[in-house]
Every structure is written in C-alpha cells, then in structure tokens.
Amino acid sequence: MRRILFIITFLAASVLSFANDNIFSPPAVPTLVADNANVFTNNERLELENKLNSFSNKTSTQILVYTTTDLQGYDIADFAQRLGEGWGIGQDDFDNGVVIVYKPKTDSTSGEVTIQTGYGIEPLIPDITCKQIIEQEMIPSFRQGLVYEGIDNAVDICISLIKGEYSANGNADTTGEGSPILGLAILIAIILMGYPIFGAITKKTEGKKATFGQYLIWVLAFILNILLSSGRGGSTYHGSSRGSSHGFGGYGGGHFGGGGASGRW
Amino acid sequence: MKKKGCLIAGIAVGIILIGIISIVLWYIKTGNKIVRLDEGVSESWAQVENVYQRRADLIPNLVATVKGYAEHESSTLTDVVEARAKATSVNVNPEKLDAASLQQFEEAQGQLSSALSRLMVVVERYPDLKASQNFSELQAQLEGTENRISVERRKFNEVAREYNTYIRQFPASIVANSRGFEKKAYFEAQAGSEKAPEVQF
Numbered sequence: 230m231r232r233i234l235f236i237i238t239f240l241a242a243s244v245l246s247f248a249n250d251n252i253f254s255p256p257a258v259p260t261l262v263a264d265n266a267n268v269f270t271n272n273e274r275l276e277l278e279n280k281l282n283s284f285s286n287k288t289s290t291q292i293l294v295y296t297t298t299d300l301q302g303y304d305i306a307d308f309a310q311r312l313g314e315g316w317g318i319g320q321d322d323f324d325n326g327v328v329i330v331y332k333p334k335t336d337s338t339s340g341e342v343t344i345q346t347g348y349g350i351e352p353l354i355p356d357i358t359c360k361q362i363i364e365q366e367m368i369p370s371f372r373q374g375l376v377y378e379g380i381d382n383a384v385d386i387c388i389s390l391i392k393g394e395y396s397a398n399g400n401a402d403t404t405g406e407g408s409p410i411l412g413l414a415i416l417i418a419i420i421l422m423g424y425p426i427f428g429a430i431t432k433k434t435e436g437k438k439a440t441f442g443q444y445l446i447w448v449l450a451f452i453l454n455i456l457l458s459s460g461r462g463g464s465t466y467h468g469s470s471r472g473s474s475h476g477f478g479g480y481g482g483g484h485f486g487g488g489g490a491s492g493r494w
Numbered sequence: 495m496k497k498k499g500c501l502i503a504g505i506a507v508g509i510i511l512i513g514i515i516s517i518v519l520w521y522i523k524t525g526n527k528i529v530r531l532d533e534g535v536s537e538s539w540a541q542v543e544n545v546y547q548r549r550a551d552l553i554p555n556l557v558a559t560v561k562g563y564a565e566h567e568s569s570t571l572t573d574v575v576e577a578r579a580k581a582t583s584v585n586v587n588p589e590k591l592d593a594a595s596l597q598q599f600e601e602a603q604g605q606l607s608s609a610l611s612r613l614m615v616v617v618e619r620y621p622d623l624k625a626s627q628n629f630s631e632l633q634a635q636l637e638g639t640e641n642r643i644s645v646e647r648r649k650f651n652e653v654a655r656e657y658n659t660y661i662r663q664f665p666a667s668i669v670a671n672s673r674g675f676e677k678k679a680y681f682e683a684q685a686g687s688e689k690a691p692e693v694q695f
Contacts, residue, residue: 306641307641307645310641310645356637356638357634357635359634360631360634485645486541486545486642486645486646487545487641487642487643487646488638488641489638490638491637
C-alpha cells in the first residue's frame with residue numbers, strides 16, 4: 230500500500246511538472262549549459278558549467294548557454310527570448326538573466342549567434358555592447374572553428390560587466406517569501422487529515438498500524454510533491470538543491486524583453 | 495410549539511444571512527481580481543508604449559547621421575520625421591484599450607515602420623554611411639528595439655487574453671458587467687510577426 234501511495238504521488242508530481250513538452254518549458258534537470266548541437270567536448274562543457282554555476286550561486290545572476298541546430302523556424306533573437314522567459318533564467322525580482330544561443334554554420338545555412346539580456350541586465354550590457362561582443366569576440370573565433378573559445382570569451386566579458394551588481398541574496402529567497410506559513414499550514418492540514426486516513430488504510434490492508442517513520446516519509450513525499458509541482462506563480466520551475474559550489478539550484482523565473490543583439494557568419 | 499417555530503425561523507434567517515454574506519464576499523473578491531488583471535493589462539500597455547517611444551527616440555539621431563552622408567535623400571528623411579511626429583502624437587487611454595484606439599495606434603506606428611524601412615533601403619546606396627561607427631551603433635540599437643517591440647506586443651496580448659477570458663466567463667462576467675469592465679483589444683498578428691522584423695541595412 231505504501232508503495233502504491235508513493236507511486237501515485239510521484240507520478241502526479243512528474244505529470245504536473247513536465248506535462249508541457251515544449252522546448253521553451255524548463256527541462257526536467259535544470260542546467261546552464263544545454264549543448265544540443267554537441268559542439269563542446271565533455272571537459273569544455275563541464276568547465277563552462279562550473280563557471281556558470283558558481284557565478285549563479287555567488288551573484289544569483291544566471292547565464293544560459295544553449296546550442297542547437299534547429300531554431301524551429303524562429304528568428305534567433307526571438308528563440309532566445311522565449312527560451313529565457315520560458316525557462317526563467319535569472320531571478321524573478323531582478324530579471325538578471327542572460328541567454329546565449331549558438332547555431333552552428335552548415336553547408337546550406339549560415340551560423341547564427343545571439344546574446345539576449347534580461348530586463349535587469351539591459352543597463353549593464355546594452356545592445357551595442359552585445360553587438361560588439363558578437364562581432365569582435367565571438368564571430369572571429371567561430372570563423373576559425375573555435376566554438377568553445379568564442380563562447381567562453383563572451384561569457385567572461387558578460388560576467389565582468391555584471392559583477393558586483395547583484396548579490397546572492399536574490400537567490401536565497403526564491404522559495405522562501407511568505408511560504409513558511411503556507412508550508413506550516415499544509416503540514417498541519419496533512420497531520421489533521423492524512424494521519425487517520427493513512428492509519429485506517431494501512432490497518433485495513435496490512436493488518437497493522439503504520440509506524441511513525443512510514444508516516445513521516447509519506448508526509449515528506451507529499452510536501453516535496455507540492456514544492457516541485459508549484460513554483461511561484463505556478464508557472465516557473467524551482468530546483469530544490471542549492472548551496473554547493475558546483476551544483477545548480479534551479480531557475481529563478483527571470484523575464485526577458487528582447488534586449489541584446491545577434492549576428493551571423 | 496411556539497418555541498420550535500422560533501428556532502426554525504432563526505435557523506432560516508441564519509442561513510440566509512450566511513448566503514448573503516458569502517455572495518457579498520465573493521462579489522468583492524471577484525471584483526478585486528478583475529481590478530488586478532486590469533492593472534496588469536495597463537502595465538503591459540505601458541511597456542508597449544515604452545518600447546515604441548524608445549524607437550521614436552532613436553530617430554532624430556538616425557536622421558542626423560544619415561543626413562551627414564546622404565544629402566540627396568531629403569524626401570525619404572522628411573517622411574520618417576513626419577511619420578515619427580504623427581506616431582508620437584497618438585495618445586491611447588490605457589483605461590480604454592478598445593479596438594478603435596488600438597487600430598489608430600497601430601496605423602500611426604505602422605506608417606513609421608514603413609517610412610523607416612524605406613530609409614533603410616536608401617541607405618544601401620551609401621557604403622561610407624554603412625561603414626561608419628555611429629551608424630552601426632544605431633543599427634544595433636534599432637534591431638534591439640524592434641525585437642523589444644515584438645516581445646512587448648506578444649506579452650500584451652497574453653495579459654489581455656487572460657483578462658478577457660476571466661471577465662467573460664460566468665459567473666465573473668456578472669461582476670465585470672455591473673462594474674463596467676470591458677473587453678480589451680489585441681494587437682493583430684501581422685504577417686510574419688511571429689518573427690522579429692529583420693532590420694536590413
């Protein structure tokens with residue numbers, strides 16, 4: 230019985246969290262480097278990821294590097310804006326996200342790259358600066374086949390321009406505001422309603438009372454479920470593990486207004 | 495017997511009172527939600543106006559730069575300046591975003607868009623202008639602004655749709671009608687508006 234309950238709760242969680250299969254919905258496992266076009270080696274990807282994760286943990290500012298061979302018919306700037314808004318790159322309160330989308334050059338199509346800035350980044354990295362980064366740093370590298378170097382350089386420049394503007398505090402409170410009371414209320418409700426029901430069910434089917442441990446696990450599963458399936462405002466995704474220097478805690482619900490620049494080669 | 499009648503009457507009055515109170519509470523709550531959604535639409539409209547204003551603000555600089563290199567194109571430049579004046583003079587009341595006022599806004603901004611694109615065609619003939627630092631900076635800003643315009647139009651439509659859906663659904667529609675909340679107009683999807691217009695120089 231306990232197993233069935235577990236299966237049901239986790240199935241519900243996964244359906245709620247990942248029902249939308251759209252590319253502009255956040256991925257199941259949040260990451261800041263999505264190399265769909267396979268342009269990085271394993272080491273390059275890890276190095277970039279570490280850099281972006283630690284910048285995110287220190288400053289709450291998130292930079293997403295996304296590579297793809299298919300823009301699904303969108304203009305690259307539009308694609309990146311939708312991606313940033315959909316995944317919620319940066320924090321909801323600061324809109325401090327940056328999205329870099331790279332599409333490799335093929336025989337029949339030109340290569341394309343864009344840097345899109347969240348509302349909160351626009352004053353720090355104006356469109357002209359994005360254009361300069363693309364034309365003076367990225368495209369010359371890409372022309373020589375140095376994809377990682379071009380993107381890594383651009384990331385470094387962005388980091389140096391943003392540094393000092395936002396602190397990690399923006400990140401720490403993403404799931405905290407107002408929610409302790411809510412969490413407590415949910416807990417009390419569960420204790421009041423769930424325990425007798427659960428006890429009755431287990432008694433009937435297994436012929437013995439549920440231990441306190443079993444009950445605790447069930448409650449924790451339920452709470453985890455609620456946390457996972459309802460982000461703030463119901464539309465953004467929140468990861469639950471934060472704090473380690475290399476791990477990534479999840480997207481913050483930042484917004485994008487179309488600022489930035491694009492280029493092709 | 496009399497006591498029993500009193501009790502029943504008391505219960506009936508109590509039930510009616512609770513009913514009235516909950517209807518009033520529901521009415522207030524629904525009204526507040528509509529106000530909140532309405533505010534969201536106004537806010538979103540302000541963003542739309544912002545990004546169009548941003549484009550208008552770029553134009554004097556753009557015109558001055560082009561003038562320096564292309565003196566013979568004064569008629570195209572005059573068109574742009576006039577269309578800009580017209581576009582900035584259109585004022586839309588954010589409380590009343592109906593189809594007519596939105597269309598008026600669209601027309602004026604559309605004229606400016608086409609005057610601008612004519613200017614950009616003309617610019618092709620002046621390689622010195624295209625190569626200038628000032629112009630390439632303006633180009634980057636104009637591109638970013640056109641992107642912002644399409645993003646804010648899309649966001650406005652999303653927020654307006656949420657508001658419209660809510661106020662037209664029963665039973666919230668009762669509250670909306672009694673308090674005079676009206677449906678908001680949408681931006682029409684122009685041909686290719688899914689993609690940000692590409693500014694070609």
